[in-house]
Amino acid sequence: NAGVTQTPKFRILKIGQSMTLQCTQDMNHNYMYWYRQDPGMGLKLIYYSVGAGITDKGEVPNGYNVSRSTTEDFPLRLELAAPSQTSVYFCASSYRGDGNYEQYFGPGTRLTVT
Amino acid sequence: AQSVSQHNHHVILSEAASLELGCNYSYGGTVNLFWYVQYPGQHLQLLLKYFSGDPLVKGIKGFEAEFIKSKFSFNLRKPSVQWSDTAEYFCAVKSNQAGTALIFGKGTTLSVSS
Numbered sequence: 001n002a003g004v005t006q007t008p009k010f011r012i013l014k015i016g017q018s019m020t021l022q023c024t025q026d027m028n029h030n031y032m033y034w035y036r037q038d039p040g041m042g043l044k045l046i047y048y049s050v051g052a053g054i055t056d057k058g059e060v061p062n063g064y065n066v067s068r069s070t071t072e073d074f075p076l077r078l079e080l081a082a083p084s085q086t087s088v089y090f091c092a093s094s095y096r097g098d099g100n101y102e103q104y105f106g107p108g109t110r111l112t113v114t
Numbered sequence: 115a116q117s118v119s120q121h122n123h124h125v126i127l128s129e130a131a132s133l134e135l136g137c138n139y140s141y142g143g144t145v146n147l148f149w150y151v152q153y154p155g156q157h158l159q160l161l162l163k164y165f166s167g168d169p170l171v172k173g174i175k176g177f178e179a180e181f182i183k184s185k186f187s188f189n190l191r192k193p194s195v196q197w198s199d200t201a202e203y204f205c206a207v208k209s210n211q212a213g214t215a216l217i218f219g220k221g222t223t224l225s226v227s228s
Contacts, residue, residue: 033215040123042204042218043158050213058215090158094214101146101165101214105158 001026004106006091012112013081021076021109023091031094032074033103034058034066036087043090049074050096081113116141118205120219127195127226135190135222137205146208147188148216149179153201161203164188175199197228 007022025032030051035043045058049068063085065077074093078085088110092103121136139145149161162173169181179190188205202223206216 031214033213035218040220042118042220043216044218045209045215048213048215056213092158096214101208102148102160102163103214103216105150107157 003027004091004093004104006089006106006109008109009107010110012114013078015081015083015113017081018077018079019081019111021078021089021091021111023074023076023106024072025074025091025093025104026072027093027095027104028071029093029095029104030071031096032068033092033094034064034074034076035090035092036060037090037108038087046076046089078111083113085111086113087111116207116209116211116217118207118217118219120203120205120222122222123220124223124225127224129197129226129228130194131226133190133192133195133199133224135203135205135224137188137190137219138186139188139205139207140186141207141210143210147179147181148206148208149173149177149188149190150204150206150218151201152204152221158204161190195224195226197226200224200226 004025033048034046047066049055091106094103117140119138147164150158164181172178205219209215
């Protein structure tokens, strides 16, 4: 299993540009998440999904959109990038059914908006 | 709202010293608690977790944590640290609202000198 994969690893955007951060998991997990990590601030939840076709906002959803058309993929869309979106983005997944709740994280995408 | 507090922002130890990292959570109901570690340049990995039962839980690499319900605490310990334990450590609690998403503390950076 590759686990949770994310692309790209690094990206520099200009203010106002858009991009999609890709996330794929091959563990057949039903739950998927997007977090952002800012220095000294821990991780904050952007969006999450409990299954294909179902998404919901987390703590910091403004400026982002998500979709979940398949179990495996959970892309994060940034529209009109702003410097405040400079961060490291982590995708994670977990399986709801076994009561484990352990989340498996991808390697992250480091995004800089200038 | 649920929250997690980590008392130490940066801890510096010599090899073989004992480690204790503090973590307090705010929610008074049933909690699922986690400690994750992020080694330099790597993604988050699960160290250990507590769901129920024995309040002293053992994780990987010699780490353990004690759940003290009366103190709302879940402190991480290791009797003797190694240089390879240099990393950032995050305490987290499962959200009782956003699916099985995690609410993270701000993290503690541990630097171990050889």
